[in-house]
Amino acid sequence: xxxxxxxxxxxxxVEIPGNRDDVLKILKRTGIxxxxxxxxxxxxxxxxxKDLLSKPEETxxxxxMTPKPLTIEPDADLHEAARILxxxxxxxxxxxxxxxxxxxxxxxxxxxxxxxxKNKEEIKDKYTSKTFALWEETPLPVVxxxxxxSGVDAVPILDAxxxxxxxxxxxxxxxxxxxxxxxxxxxxxxxxxxxxWTWESIRDNHTISFGISxxxxxxxxxxxxxxxxxxxxxxxxxxxxxxxxxxxxRVDQLPVVNGDKKLVxxxxxxxxxxxxxxxxxx
Numbered sequence: 001x002x003x004x005x006x007x008x009x010x011x012x013x014v015e016i017p018g019n020r021d022d023v024l025k026i027l028k029r030t031g032i033x034x035x036x037x038x039x040x041x042x043x044x045x046x047x048x049x050k051d052l053l054s055k056p057e058e059t060x061x062x063x064x065m066t067p068k069p070l071t072i073e074p075d076a077d078l079h080e081a082a083r084i085l086x087x088x089x090x091x092x093x094x095x096x097x098x099x100x101x102x103x104x105x106x107x108x109x110x111x112x113x114x115x116x117x118k119n120k121e122e123i124k125d126k127y128t129s130k131t132f133a134l135w136e137e138t139p140l141p142v143v144x145x146x147x148x149x150s151g152v153d154a155v156p157i158l159d160a161x162x163x164x165x166x167x168x169x170x171x172x173x174x175x176x177x178x179x180x181x182x183x184x185x186x187x188x189x190x191x192x193x194x195x196x197w198t199w200e201s202i203r204d205n206h207t208i209s210f211g212i213s214x215x216x217x218x219x220x221x222x223x224x225x226x227x228x229x230x231x232x233x234x235x236x237x238x239x240x241x242x243x244x245x246x247x248x249x250r251v252d253q254l255p256v257v258n259g260d261k262k263l264v265x266x267x268x269x270x271x272x273x274x275x276x277x278x279x280x281x282x
Contacts, residue, residue, distance in 0.1 A: 001077065001078040001079070001113060002074070002075050002076065002077060002078060003072055003073070003074050003075070003076045003077075003078055003081050003093075003095055003103075003105050004074035004075060004095075004103075005078075006078060006105065006109045006110070006112060006113050007074065007095050007103035007104060007105040007109060008103055008104050008105070008106065008109065009102065009103045011036060011101065011103060011104045012026055012030060012032065012035055013035055013036045013037070013038050013101070014026070014035050014036075014037055014038070014047065014061065015037070015038045015039065016037060016038070016039040016044065016061050016062060017061070018037075018061045019059075019061075020052070020058070020059045020060070020061065020064060021059075023035060023047055023052065023061070023064075024052060024174070024177065024215065027049055027052070027174050028174055028175055028177075031171055031175075031250070033048055033049050033091055033092070033106075033170070033171070033252075034046050034047060034048035034049065034051075034091065034092055035047055036069075036094050036101055036104065037061055037065045038101065041100070042099070043069070043071065043094050043096065043101050044065070044067060044068070045061075045062075045065030045066055045067045045068070045069060046065060046066050046069045046092065046094070047061060047064050047065045047066075048066070048091070049170045049171065049173075049174050050170060051064050051065065051066070052064070052174065052177075052215050053144055053147075053148065053170065053173060053174070053177075053215065054148055056215040056216070069090075069093075069094060070084060070088060070090065070093060071093060071094045071095070071096045072084065072093045072094075072095055072096070072105065073095070073096065073097065074095050074097050074102060074103065078110065078113060078276075079276065079277055081093055081105055081110070082110045082273050082276050082277050083277050085107055085110065085270070085273065086270070086273065086274055086277065089270070091106055091107050091270070092104055092105065092106040092107070093105045093106075107252070107269050107270055107273060108246075108247070108252070108269065110273045110276055111243045111246050111247055111269050111272065111273060112243075112247055113276065114239065114240060114243040114272065114273060114275065114276045115240055115243035115244040115246075115247045116240075117239075117240050117243075117276075118240060119238065119239040119240040119243075119275055120238045120239070120240070121238065121239045121275060122235075122236050122237065122238060122239075123233070123235070123236075123237050123238070123239060123242055123256070123267055123272070124235040124236060127239070127267060127271045127272050127274065127275060128235075128256050128265040128266065128267050128271070129265060129266050129267070129268060129271060130265060130266075131152075131155075131156060131263070131265055131266040132150075132155070133155065133156040133157065133158045133164075133263065134146065134155050134156075134157055134158070134168070134222060135157070135158060135159075135160070136157050136158065136159050136160075136165050136166070136221060136222060136223035136226070137221045137222075137223065138157075138221065138222050139219050139220065139221060139222070140173065140176060140217040140218055140219065140220060140221075140222055140225055141217045141219060143155065143168055143173070143217075143222045144173055144217050147168075147170065147173070153169060153170050153252060153253070153268070154167055154168065154169035154170070154252065154253045154266070154268075155167070155168050155169075156255055156263055156266070157222055157223065157226050158263075164230060164232070164255060164257075164262075164263050165223065165226070165228065165230075166223065166226035166227055166228045166230055167226060167227050167230055167251075167253070167255065168222050168225060168226040168227070169227070169251075169252065169253070171252075172225050172226060172227060173217060173225070175225070176217060176218060176225040177215050177216060177217050177218075178215075178216050178218070227251075230255060231245055231249045231251065231254055232254060232255040232256070232257045232261075232263075233245065233254050233255075233256055233257070233267065234256070234257060234258075234259075235256055235257075235258060235264065235265075237256075239272065239275045242254060242267060242272060243272060246269055246272070252268065252269045252270075253266055253267060253268045253269065254266070254267045255267075
């Protein structure tokens with residue numbers, strides 16, 4: 001199993017100089033989590049949903065992107081690629097051949113490979129993660145900040161009776177976001193009566209206005225942005241079965257429920273692909 005057979009060849013990309021607003025439109029339209037950044041036909045970085053959400057006022061692609069991303073060759077072993085994704089805690093590897101970007105291998109591509117196997121190992125304890133949930137009336141800006149602080153990519157949403165009602169992910173936050181333009185003011189006045197025509201007197205009596213363009217999350221409850229048709233799995237679900245469910249539903253995570261259908265943990269794709277690395281015999 002080699003990278004070439006599972007990578008995405010038709011890669012959406014952006015070029016420097018470029019526009020942050022165009023990147024946001026691409027992520028909204030396609031639902032992908034990140035795009036490679038090209039300069040003079042060479043790969044120079046990656047911009048992700050997380051970058052846009054954590055740096056809402058930054059507009060320059062060069063400052064938004066992660067520079068010099070890790071790459072891999074198309075004929076590399078897929079197990080090697082999966083190990084890199086796990087160890088470096090990244091979601092994608094640009095595929096480079098002859099110095100040029102020819103594809104992208106993501107966690108979702110490894111999940112695709114895992115879904116084709118017959119790994120009957122149960123997910124319980126080994127691949128699931130402890131989680132927390134938010135109330136369905138929590139405002140989206142608060143949800144975004146909580147996700148940023150906690151470092152999670154998705155959060156289960158409960159109603160007032162503690163029943164699972166949906167999932168909110170970075171993808172949903174991006175789809176709900178917009179570009180907001182405003183004017184900021186810096187006040188240099190210190191209240192002096194100095195009339196001298198000097199820099200000090202100008203500084204003491206003047207303000208400077210400047211434009212601000214930021215990625216904005218609307219102040220509305222998370223229940224209006226979350227995914228309501230939640231695909232959940234039991235604690236004894238099998239690895240390849242879960243990978244197939246992720247692939248078919250095009251999701252990066254699955255809530256794990258007990259026999260009473262109550263949420264007990266989360267299964268993230270980045271954790272599930274560890275099963276791929278531990279099963280080299282397939």
